[in-house]
Amino acid sequence: MFSFKEMPSSASALFSAYASVAASTMLVRSISNELIPQELRSYLSSAIRHLFTPLSSSDLTLVVDEFSGMTRNQIFDAADLYLRTKLPPSTSRLRVSKLPRQKSIAVAIDKGELVLDEFETFRLKWRLVHTEPKNNHSGEKRHFELTFNKKFKDRVLESYLPYVLFRANLIKQEDRVIKLYNRECPYDETEDGGGRGCGGIWGSINLEHPATFETLAMEPEMKRAIIEDLDRFIRRKDFYKKVGKAWKRGYLLYGPPGTGKSSLIAAMANYLKFDVYDLDLTSIYSNSELRRTLLSTSNRSILVIEDIDCSVDLQNRQYDDGFEASNTKLTLSGLLNFIDGLWSSCGDERIIVFTTNHKDRLDPALLRPGRMDMHINMSYCTTNGFKTLASNYLGIRGNDHDLCGEIEGLIDSTEVTPAEVAEELMKSDKADVALEGLVNFLKRKKAESLERKEEVKNNNGEGQEQEQEQAQEQEAIDLPKLKRVKLNHMIAMKLARNSRTRVSRGRLRRRF
Known part of the structure; x- marks a missing residue:
């Protein structure tokens, strides 16, 4: 029979057992933290949660890869930004970063973490999954898993995902940091955008160039013409689609060194809030590598190809002197096919800027509209x-x-x-x-x-x-020859007259 007198001893034993278990748990956790790497612990935790999560036949999971073929998946980038605003207090692991021009600290989920979201009347689950590289030549792959009830499939595809894209675009514009990408850049300041993936094709830093159209030392008429052309290009998405043209624009900046070509590019990037990709064609060894490199750039960006006249096999074929033969397979036709061929449609809202100090050295095939649409003469100071x-x-x-x-x-x-x-x-x-x-x-x-x-x-x-x-000397040398020719001509004329006279006399004798 239960007795109230036994309660203190039972409670004391219970508390003693709880303290022992808690101490053991703390000891085990401390040892595991010391001996087991964080990456392995995170992977085991995710696997255990996934193992004990009951599977429902009514659920559907969408896999959102970071890359679709050779180009970045816009839904992945949008989800990465959007989910930063949906982090629950129970999240155990986060990624934190702060760029110089960012207004606040950026917080994002780490691999294996689960984020719940609600849209209209149903719930969704997001999970970030990392796949280890198969070999040293391939990079780590990432994808999101989006899980929800099957009956909401149409609403997710038609309403929810477009909403995620819209919200991500607003977030990006609120804290926009213009990036300068280069294939030789040793590091990325952020994992977003075109710098990550593709085997580390592009590295990036912040574009800190302060140039604006107001500070450019150019003629006011030229500034207005460039700004109007940029504005017209940005607002004509539907027009480009209607006429069947890729939504891109090409500019050629030509003139002597020191006339502000690089400053103009920076002013264009700051005006449009476009990232800049600086491409050195001499580091490209084939047409296929060029396609792979250019396809890894993001939309709403400016691709800069400087000193196009110095690129191997791309100069005007009428001026072959002074250029060394190339042992690469990059050709002019390969470049033209990307900027104005079928490959030019792979991407929207892109600007390509070429620079040169010698416009006359460029092949006419590069200069025509559709490739270099607007030619801008960067002249001497006025x-x-x-x-x-x-x-x-x-x-x-x-x-x-x-x-x-x-x-x-x-x-x-x-x-x-x-x-x-x-x-x-x-x-x-x-x-x-x-x-x-x-x-x-x-x-x-x-x-x-x-x-x-x-x-x-x-x-x-x-x-x-x-x-x-020299002409007078030549004339003096040729004078005796001219005299001989003239004398010979006079003798020949006299002989001809005598011959004609003899012929005429012979004919008269025969006639009479």
């Missing part, structure tokens, strides 16, 4: 460009300084690049000193230019005199 630079570096507006008029006159008569003008303006924080130094620099530049022109003129004059002397 008076308007100087005004912009003076405002940027010294805070001078218009012609507020006495030396501005003289500088503008020198710039109009001298070939000087915006980079050279900017370098002189940076030499002093005092406007008087900086502008005086710029005046002296422009005068030296103009004097050197006049000396070169005079030297060329003198060389041309000497060349003409030498040609005249």
